[in-house]
Amino acid sequence: MSHKCRSRMAAKRQACAPVFAALGDETRLALVAKLSRGGPYSISHLTQGSKLTRQAITKHLRVLESVGIARSARTGRESRFEFDPQPMEEIKKYLDLVSEQWDHVLSRLKSFVED
Numbered sequence: 001m002s003h004k005c006r007s008r009m010a011a012k013r014q015a016c017a018p019v020f021a022a023l024g025d026e027t028r029l030a031l032v033a034k035l036s037r038g039g040p041y042s043i044s045h046l047t048q049g050s051k052l053t054r055q056a057i058t059k060h061l062r063v064l065e066s067v068g069i070a071r072s073a074r075t076g077r078e079s080r081f082e083f084d085p086q087p088m089e090e091i092k093k094y095l096d097l098v099s100e101q102w103d104h105v106l107s108r109l110k111s112f113v114e115d
Helices: 005-021 026-035 043-047 054-064 086-114
Strands: 071-075 078-083
Touching: 005 026, 005 078, 005 086, 026 043, 026 054, 026 071, 026 078, 026 086, 043 078, 054 071, 054 078
Parallel strands: none
Antiparallel strands: 071 078
């Protein structure tokens, strides 16, 4: 792998790390699943079916918002949250790159073993 390619991978990895960290929590994953159905959703709606308080859900939503997965808009006294797919698209691009690297490595291994 060239130095330029390694640098590009390192930059993508660095950019994706906060999103992976935010998605590393089961509650936040569940919130992303709810948000990705449409929206925008109020905190009350997002809290339904959860044993967590509105304040706890709000903290999780703020983490998702800080990495760009969710965005909020104030409507009167209520904040409504919706899903933003852009960070997930960037993660998909990164994972596609990693997959491509593995395909290349496995192809080289196959050639080595077969020769």
